[in-house]
Amino acid sequence: MSYYGSWKIDDTLTFSVNTHNASTGAATDADGVPTYRVYEDETATPILTGSMALLDTANTDGFYSEQLTLSAANGLEKGKSYNVYISATVSSVTGTLSHTFQIEAEVDANVVSDKAGYSADMTSISGDSVAADNAESFFDGTGYAGTGNTIPTVTTLTGHTAQTGDTYALANGATGFTAIDTVVDAIKVVTDALPTTKLAAYFAMLRSGTAQAGASTTITLDAGASSLNGFYENYLIGITSGTGSGQTPRLITGYVGATKVATVSNLWATTPDNTSVFLMIPWGRVTVGRFTPTSITTAAFAAGAINAAAIATDAITAAKIAPDAIGASELATGAVNEIRDAILSDSTPFPGASITEVRLAELGSANLPADVDTLKTGVTVTGHTPQTGDTFALANGAAGFVAIDTVVDGIQTDLDNATDGLGAIKADTAATLIDTADMQPKIGTPAADLSADIAENQTDLNTIITNVAALWTTALTESYAADGVAPTPAQALFLIQQMLTEFAIAGTTWTTKKIDGSTSAATFTLDDATTPTSITRAT
Numbered sequence: 001m002s003y004y005g006s007w008k009i010d011d012t013l014t015f016s017v018n019t020h021n022a023s024t025g026a027a028t029d030a031d032g033v034p035t036y037r038v039y040e041d042e043t044a045t046p047i048l049t050g051s052m053a054l055l056d057t058a059n060t061d062g063f064y065s066e067q068l069t070l071s072a073a074n075g076l077e078k079g080k081s082y083n084v085y086i087s088a089t090v091s092s093v094t095g096t097l098s099h100t101f102q103i104e105a106e107v108d109a110n111v112v113s114d115k116a117g118y119s120a121d122m123t124s125i126s127g128d129s130v131a132a133d134n135a136e137s138f139f140d141g142t143g144y145a146g147t148g149n150t151i152p153t154v155t156t157l158t159g160h161t162a163q164t165g166d167t168y169a170l171a172n173g174a175t176g177f178t179a180i181d182t183v184v185d186a187i188k189v190v191t192d193a194l195p196t197t198k199l200a201a202y203f204a205m206l207r208s209g210t211a212q213a214g215a216s217t218t219i220t221l222d223a224g225a226s227s228l229n230g231f232y233e234n235y236l237i238g239i240t241s242g243t244g245s246g247q248t249p250r251l252i253t254g255y256v257g258a259t260k261v262a263t264v265s266n267l268w269a270t271t272p273d274n275t276s277v278f279l280m281i282p283w284g285r286v287t288v289g290r291f292t293p294t295s296i297t298t299a300a301f302a303a304g305a306i307n308a309a310a311i312a313t314d315a316i317t318a319a320k321i322a323p324d325a326i327g328a329s330e331l332a333t334g335a336v337n338e339i340r341d342a343i344l345s346d347s348t349p350f351p352g353a354s355i356t357e358v359r360l361a362e363l364g365s366a367n368l369p370a371d372v373d374t375l376k377t378g379v380t381v382t383g384h385t386p387q388t389g390d391t392f393a394l395a396n397g398a399a400g401f402v403a404i405d406t407v408v409d410g411i412q413t414d415l416d417n418a419t420d421g422l423g424a425i426k427a428d429t430a431a432t433l434i435d436t437a438d439m440q441p442k443i444g445t446p447a448a449d450l451s452a453d454i455a456e457n458q459t460d461l462n463t464i465i466t467n468v469a470a471l472w473t474t475a476l477t478e479s480y481a482a483d484g485v486a487p488t489p490a491q492a493l494f495l496i497q498q499m500l501t502e503f504a505i506a507g508t509t510w511t512t513k514k515i516d517g518s519t520s521a522a523t524f525t526l527d528d529a530t531t532p533t534s535i536t537r538a539t
Contacts, residue, residue, distance in 0.1 A: 001098050001099060002099050002100075003100055003101065004099055004100065005102075006101070006103070006104060006105040007070050007101060007103055007104070008070075008103070008104055009070060009078060009103060009104065010069070010071050011070045012067055012068070012069055012070070013067070013068045013070055014067045014068075015036075015066060015068075015084060015099060016052075016055070016064060017034055017052065017064050017065075017088065017097055018064075019034065019062035019064070019090050019095075020062060021090055021091060022090060022093040022095070023091075026061075027060070027063075028090050028091070029054070029062050029090075030062065030064070030089055031090060031091070033051045033052055033053060033054070033064065034051070034064050034086055034087060034088035035051050035052070035086070035087050036048075036049065036050055036052060036066060036085065036086045036087075037049050037085045038068070038082055038083070038085075039082065039083045040075070040076075040080055040082055041080060041082075046085075047074070047082075048068065048074060050066065051066075052064040052065060052066040052086070053065065062090070076103055077103060078103050078104045079102075079103065079104060079105065080102070080103050081100060081101075081102050081105075082101055082102070082103070083098055083099070083100050084098060084099045084100070085097075085098045086098065086099075205281070206279070206281050207225075207232075207235075207279070208277065208278065208279045208280070209222035209225065209277070209278060210222055210242070210274070210275070210278075211272050211273065211276040211278055212260065213273060213274060214243075214244070214268065214271050214273050214276060216267050216268060216271060217263060217266075217267055217268070218261050218262060218263050218264065219237065219264065219268075219272050219278065220260050220261050220262075221260040221261075221262060221278070222260070225257075226255075227257040227258065229255065229256060230254070231257060232252050232262055232280060233252055233255055234252065234253075234282070235251075235252045235280045235281060235282055236249045236250070236251055236252075236280065236283040237249060237250055237251075237252055237262065237264065237278050237280045238250075238278065238279055239272055239276050239277065239278055240277050240278065241276075241277040242275035242277050243270060243271075243276045244268060244269070244270040244271065244273075245277075247269040247270060248269070250264035250265055250266055250268070251265040252264055252265075252280070476490045476494070477490065478514065478515055479491050479494065480514075480522060481495070483522070483537050483538070494521075495521065495522065498513060498514065498515070508525055508526040508527070508528065508529050509523060509525065510523065510526055511523050511524075512524070520539075522538075522539060523539045524536060524537050525537075525538050
């Protein structure tokens with residue numbers, strides 16, 4: 001047995017063992033890894049058990065080690081003794097070994113733990129009887145320079161030897177106190193002027209708690225954290241104690257209120273867990289998620305604070321608005337009607353015109369109503385201020401309509417021509433329809449024949465399925481092919497089955513029996529009676 005010494009709680013103890021061959025004494029690896037058991041004092045039940053591991057196998061034989069944490073969690077206590085019992089088996093021979101150690105053992109309990117009845121002989125230490133007597137009086141509790149073991153405070157003044165009863169007044173007497181008071185008052189004026197409301201609001205945004213869990217890029221905040229999504233985005237979060245403490249704070253880039261999970265900008269150096277205490281502080285920009293639904297209202301903005309002049313050019317464009325971001329449900333009642341009325345107001349390119357009138361004005365045709373040439377087209381006449389009742393004629397008057405009509409007539413002529421252009425396409429289409437109609441009667445009979453063939457094939461298929469199913473429920477007739485003759489499927493199946501289930505081996509002869517278990521179905525010759533590597537059919 002060896003003594004490992006005295007250790008402190010939470011120290012790490014490393015112990016080892018060498019295994020040897022019982023016959024030769026040579027260092028030899030054990031049959032299996034050695035096991036250990038740790039006992040406290042004379043308690044029969046071990047507080048720790050485990051296995052040891054080979055160490056430096058390339059350069060050693062039979063050298064095993066293990067490391068233990070001497071913690072209260074592992075059952076170790078201050079002032080206790082412990083035995084480490086090690087067992088190993090080499091070449092089926094088991095040997096054991098034990099070691100002992102202590103936790104914070106006291107060398108002399110009287111001196112370390114109980115000083116009552118003992119006094120210090122300071123004279124033998126210092127050789128100064130006066131100083132020794134003073135020190136002894138202090139440590140023995142009899143007092144020194146008064147009662148209560150109080151040693152007086154002595155202020156050293158340059159050029160003055162301290163005397164009993166010395167007192168010291170403030171320089172300049174009351175004037176000195178007045179000067180100090182003036183300075184204090186000035187400091188108070190400054191501190192009173194500090195924006196305490198803003199500071200209080202800022203500190204109110206700080207948050208600390210104990211995490212529920214963590215992952216490589218996330219941390220689950222405590223159950224009391226906000227339930228609003230994105231509430232803690234752009235906060236800095238650091239671990240102040242527990243697992244992961246001391247690493248660089250991370251920026252929160254996402255937060256899910258329902259799960260309390262905050263996503264951070266970089267991987268944690270040490271993943272936090274439910275022992276990690278965190279501190280969060282606002283950092284950088286503030287996101288919309290930071291505000292409650294009622295924290296921003298119309299009353300919070302000054303009149304005219306948001307107008308066209310306050311918005312940069314192209315700050316709001318169609319490309320910057322998500323599809324369906326503005327729909328009927330997002331518009332106030334009557335908003336659509338106001339937009340429509342604005343379009344049709346006198347400020348539009350077609351003042352006072354209806355939608356139908358606008359489209360007619362854009363289309364133009366000789367077949368339009370007679371008054372179409374007086375439609376309001378919103379033409380601007382140089383030097384003329386538009387007036388109620390203004391009308392504008394189509395450019396070129398009736399000649400303009402005649403030109404449009406000429407184009408339409410040309411299209412009609414092309415359609416009427418059966419040998420060219422659109423007319424030819426029309427004629428070809430009609431001919432194709434005739435050919436299709438002529439083919440329909442011819443398709444009828446083959447289609448009926450095909451239907452009959454399908455029905456007949458279906459009957460044959462049903463018969464095949466029935467016959468195949470019967471194969472799996474009908475017993476085969478036992479039969480075996482002669483040696484050298486190709487077997488039928490049934491003969492091959494029988495020989496395989498019987499070779500696996502009914503056979504006898506005598507020397508180099510293998511005899512396969514029939515189903516009755518006694519009649520020989522076939523015989524085979526092995527190439528060796530003890531370790532055969534091939535087989536040949538004989539009969």
